[in-house]
Amino acid sequence: MPVVEVIRSVEKTTGFACQRLNTEGQEVDVMLVAIDKQTVRITYDAKTIAIRSLLEHGFENPLKLAAPRGSSGIEKGKRHVQHTAWVTLLSAVLTCPVLVLAWAPLPPRPIVYGGASLAVATIVQFAIAGPFYPSALRALIFTHVIEMDLLIVLSTSTAYVFSIVSFGYQVIGRPLPTGEFFETSTLLITLIMFGRLASAFARQRAVASVSISSLQVEKATLSNPDGLGGQEIDARLLQYGDLFKVAPDARIVTDGTVLFGTTEVDESMVTGESLPVEKARGSAVIAGSLNGSGMIIVRLTHLPGHNTISTIAAMVDEAKFSKPKTQELVDTVASYFVPFILILTIITFVVWIAVGISLRHQSSGHAVVNAITYAIAVLIVSCPCAIGLAVPMVVVISGGVAAKHGVVFKSAMAIESARKVSHVVFDKTGTLTQGEMSIIEEVYLSTEHHIASCITLGLTCDSKHPVSIAISAYIRRKGIVAANIKDSKTITGKGIEGTYDGAIVRCGNIRWLSAGDIPEVQSLLVKGLTVFALEMNDRPIAAFGLSDSLRPDSHSVVAEFQKRGIAVSIVSGDDAGAVEVVAAKLGIPAGLVRSRCSPGDKQEYLKNLMTKDGVVVFCGDGTNDAVAIAQADIGVHMNGGSDVAQTAADVVLVRPYLGGILVLLDLSKAAAHRIFFNFAWSFVYNLLAILLAAGAFVNVRIPPQYAGFGELVSVLPVILIALQLKWFKR
Known part of the structure; x- marks a missing residue:
């Protein structure tokens, strides 16, 4: 079964998002022209066959490239926003007449108005809120968690069913004192949809704004070795052996090596380095970086499908699908929150029956009806999903912002725990030093x-x-x-x-x-x-x-760690003399220096450190560092090292710049502050809103017909606080 079909099947069965993170070989979408145009995706080995030859001579008729597709995550997000917008608009259009019939000063015709409201409310309940029912059941079946969708189902269904009962009494001439309130269920569903639309739109904008994939150039200009030529082609048609021309102030199409020309390149969008980097013959250039005033001819080293941008984007996507411990806490809280609300709803219902009968001397029927309105209000006001957005919004934006600073989180756990770092352990060669022996x-x-x-x-x-x-x-x-x-x-x-x-x-x-x-x-x-x-x-x-010579930033980064009270060690396989010279230059105490270490020795040293409090970071680059990188609480890989070490790492520094570890620490603290604020806001909101809905304050309450407005009040602060991370600076 094709991968696309597998993804669709999983999403249809479970209701959860599924995304392909890694692919083998290059892929290209082409148009087959027969009776109708059909898009077909071809996967090929770029080292065996050239894509332009494949399209021109590999088939009976030449194939035409299909329109380029954006990032799968961004495209899926756009479709989700568009679908949510249409559903929200439909819900709003259907809700308006119900609100008019309920609140406008119209001639008294309760049965006619009630019948019309019942018809429209039924459409909203099943057509708009219908997907909430299977969603709540799937979450319960597959994850054994009672999610917020269950509260939405219970609250809207309760209001809807109660209104039907009340309308029935109206028809038989025995109207209940509260009357029906179909506007409550329809308005609640519409406001929930508006809240979800705002969340989806904000999340999509945040993902798009910090997406590293947006730096990928769609067109390339081929060149001859003498700098002549100038045929512009789709970047997807680049193949090994190509030379491409980069004009002044243009973005570099893909990774390569400068063959002719000199220039300065702004790599800040990819590496976080603010100063332009000089490039001449033999210099490596990175996809997505911005050329300066010089014209250069570049020999391609990596195709657009497997260049720096696509590699970073894949690792960022991988981090989005991992779950930090904070999110596990949220899931645990949510699993207890819903049963707690249900119990509180029952208590509210019972208390108001007792108050109505014993204190207000109401009839039992009147007291029950009044108690139902309070119980429904509690259910409705507790629906907002701020607590569910508290962590995911921050994690998504943090990963994108980090990538813009040259730091790629491969695990969401690293975003959460980096703020607690107490000890940083460095390899020497290629990490603290240039690695150019x-x-x-x-x-x-x-x-x-x-x-x-x-x-x-x-x-x-x-x-x-x-x-x-x-x-x-x-x-x-x-x-x-x-x-x-x-x-x-x-x-x-x-x-x-x-x-x-x-x-x-x-x-x-x-x-x-x-x-x-x-x-x-x-x-x-x-x-x-x-x-x-x-x-x-x-x-x-x-x-x-x-x-070997030290990296230019080694001294300042080590000094900053020591200033923050973070211990710094060197653990190297190099000889004692060479390691001690580097440690002396950096001011690292002799007691924190280990030389002549095998991979097992490095692992053992980290194990001993990790028995103490705090989080231990190991930063290395070589294959012999892979074991230590995997052992550490947070393994950091210096880009340019071995693929084995990168695979084992939790964090990858796109540019060999040690300051990226400081970005890691500072961004982790900024993200944690926002998550804690979101938790605090969710707690305060829910506490106050539930008390108001339950009638805990004598003269102030939230009636059920207005309780749905809490969706926007709850969610918007969480979104705005998370979006502030986009302007993060070290």
């Missing part, structure tokens, strides 16, 4: 210098580890050719192993190779260098001393 000194422990260099290059040439990249580049610059290494394999946290001419060769850290006691290696360690060794058949034959 340089060879400071080389030592050969045998006379076969050339063979040692060839073997080292053969082992490191395919590795993406910063040390391996630096060494292989250094050896290549000497014009040395890599040796043919067989059965090469990477051993995480240690190095690389293979065979050369029948001999076992290894390169990596000196603990794994037991080379730390060699005098030549000791001299490199004393200088605070990172030492990389090579051995053949368990005999060390070479060692390289490397150095």
Whole structure:
């Protein structure tokens, strides 16, 4: 069964939203022209076949691209808003005549007016409020939770049924003292629909305004290597090998590498970096960033379907579907709230019968009817769903705002818990440092210098580890050719192993190779260098001393953490001297520094920290950090590192900028403040409104026909408070 059909089936069966978050391969929508035009989605492997060739020659007749689709979440939101708007309009149109018949100074014809009101109210009750019934039942069946829709069903149905009974008494000539009030159920349903329309519209606008997908450019201008050409095509038709031209002040279509030209690029929309970044030949550019005054020719590296924007958008969507503990609390409160309201309604009904009979000396019939009006008012006024919106609105907007600052939450839990951070643990290489190692000194422990260099290059040439990249580049610059290494394999946290001419060769850290006691290696360690060794058949034959530079923002970010009373540790697999030099520069106490750590050692260190109070953050970039990232309360991945580490992370820093962790902390606090306000407002509103509806105040009450206005009063403050996050600044 196609994925689209599965999604529709799940939504139809359960009533809950379902969205596809990840796809394999590229997708494109095309038009099949036969008797009628039909849109068909084609999935293809972009590394095997070029999309333009596929559309032109892959079918009997050339295919035409269908109109581009926006983000699936945004498109679904638009359809939901439009549907809700039409239903609300219909409900309002039907409610108006009922209100006129109930409240306008018309000639007294109660049976005629009552019959007309009954007919219209029946349409509203079943056509407009009808979906609330299966929704309440589905929630009860699938999640075993009594949701707010059940209150809507009970309150509107009670008012509607009571009005039918009252109208029946009117017809037989025995009118009840309160009369019927069909306007109560119809007005309540209409106001609830207006409240839901306002919520849906506000949510949709918020999602659209913070959507990273909106940065995706729809058109691209192809170019030749000499900068000539200028054919404009749909960005969906880009294929590997393409060069595209970026005009001044235009957005960059997709990720790529500058081939010709120089410019400055504003990447703030994607990375949060406010200053323009200089770009020249060889510089990487990011999809969605804004070009400056220079014209550049870019070689495509990622197709629009799998570029930075689409990757971030997928992770943001993933976070939206995760549930923080605060939301679990809301669900728990809601599950008890509805039964509590039902019990309170019964108590109100019983109390007012007793008051009517014993204190006001009313007849039992009159007292029951009066008590029913109070009970219905309590049911109606408790319907508003502010408590249900308290968390989701804030989570959705927080995720989008964070993405605009270069921080992507993969889990809503991270948004909630980051404000409680007490300890931040950093990896060194590629996290606190640039990860661009340089060879400071080389030592050969045998006379076969050339063979040692060839073997080292053969082992490191395919590795993406910063040390391996630096060494292989250094050896290549000497014009040395890599040796043919067989059965090469990477051993995480240690190095690389293979065979050369029948001999076992290894390169990596000196603990794994037991080379730390060699005098030549000791001299490199004393200088605070990172030492990389090579051995053949368990005999060390070479060692390289490397150095790395700190990231420009490392000192300021660490100082800010310490200023806030947050402890900072370094846990690195690097040699002690190199790690201690970095710690000294950053002012990190020696007691919080660990060197020569394997992935298991990093995990154990985090476990010990997590036994204490507070939330522990680990920030790293490499595959050897993946275990620690997964272990920490919040795992942060520096973009540009390994895919394995990114998969394990809760938060991804789109740009290798440590200040993103401060954005994480500050945004978490801002979101928490708004959630707490929403909870407080919901509690205060419901307490006051229920007391007024139940008649707790002698001279002031909310009659049932006006109780529905509470929907707007309850929801609007929650929406406005959540929307304030759009203007968040660190």
